[in-house]
Amino acid sequence: MKIIECPRDAMQGIKEFIPTEKKIAYINTLLEVGFDTIDFGSFVSPKAIPQMSDTAEVLANLELEKTNSKLLAIIANVRGADDAAQHKQIDYLGFPLSVSETFQQRNTNKSIAEAMEQLAQIQEICHKHGKKLVTYISMGFGNPYNDPWDAETVIRFVEELHKLEVKIISLSDTIGVSNPENISYLFGHLIPAFKGVEFGAHLHTTPTTWQEKVEAAYKAGCRRFDGAMRGYGGCPMAKDELVGNMATENLVGYFKNIGLNLNLNKAAFDRALAESSVVFS
Known part of the structure; x- marks a missing residue:
């Protein structure tokens, strides 16, 4: 079982800039917990996501010698992938590919066809620099724009990603x-x-509705779950209002209740949970 903690997703929707020092301290606490991966930041245009403009500085101050957690950075184009790939501390590059044409334009300023072309180039960058590509199928369960959606469309997208040898796909x-x-x-x-x-x-x-979703995914064989402490965040590019993330404490509680040992540091987890209220207040 892999839990991916996503402070980046929690932070990016906050309009008021969170001080860099506060981000560093919070993510360093998360690194002590023992999550498989921390989605810590993004290499995107600071005009698009001002909150993430200090990602490189945050990265330079993370205490990675104290953790086995891996780092994931979100990128939206080839330039961002090139920038992120220069940092040896980063293990994964995450790219949002949408089944909604409207959202692909809104989120990355390109069409789905253009996104697929860039994704192939990003995969080459990953191979060159020893990174792994994580592709998120955004709007994977529907969209608010009346763009066509059905499960078979999602499956066709996965088939295209499989041709590019993408090994990690998150719905x-x-x-x-x-x-x-x-x-x-x-x-x-x-x-x-x-x-x-x-x-x-x-x-x-x-x-x-969180538990019925987690339970459905787990029973269908999913063993990789993204969460954010207290469910903070959401995608600022999606709609005018944010729908929060899956709360990590709910994920951990659910898996504990069904008898899974996630091997997390409880003391560090509790500290991070408490600290999240300060970071996002």
Whole structure:
């Protein structure tokens, strides 16, 4: 079981700039917990996401000698991938690929066709620099723009990513519209069909629907889950209002209740949970 903690996703929707020192201290606490991966920042245009303009400085001050957690940075184009790939501390580059044409333009200022072309180049950059590419299928469970969506479209996108030898694909419920039925259907079909691919669940959700979503994904075979402390954040490019992230403490509690040992440092987890209230207040 892999838990991916996503302070980047939590921070990027905050309009008031979070001081760099506060980000560094918070992520260093998260690194002590023992999460598989920390989605810590992004190499994107500071005009698009001002909150992430200090990602390189944050990275330079992380205490990586104290952790086994890996680092993931989000990128939106080839230039961002080139920038991120220069940092040896980064293990994964994450790229958002949308099944919604509207959202692809809104999120990365390019068409789906252009995004696929760039993704092929980004994969080459990853191979060259020893990074692994994580592709997020954004709006993977529906969209608010009336763009066409069905499960078979998502499956076709996965087929294209498989041709590019993408080994980690995360289905993203960008606006919180997934339900147990479409979660079960997608993971239940994709996981056995693409045995060399690690599928993840990046589920935005409300406080009342999180458990049924986690349970559906887990029972369908998903073993990679993204979360953010207290469910902070959401995608600022998606809609005018944010649908929060999956709360990490809910994920951890669910897996503990079904008997899984996630090997997390409880004291550090509790400190990070408390600190999150300060960072995002």
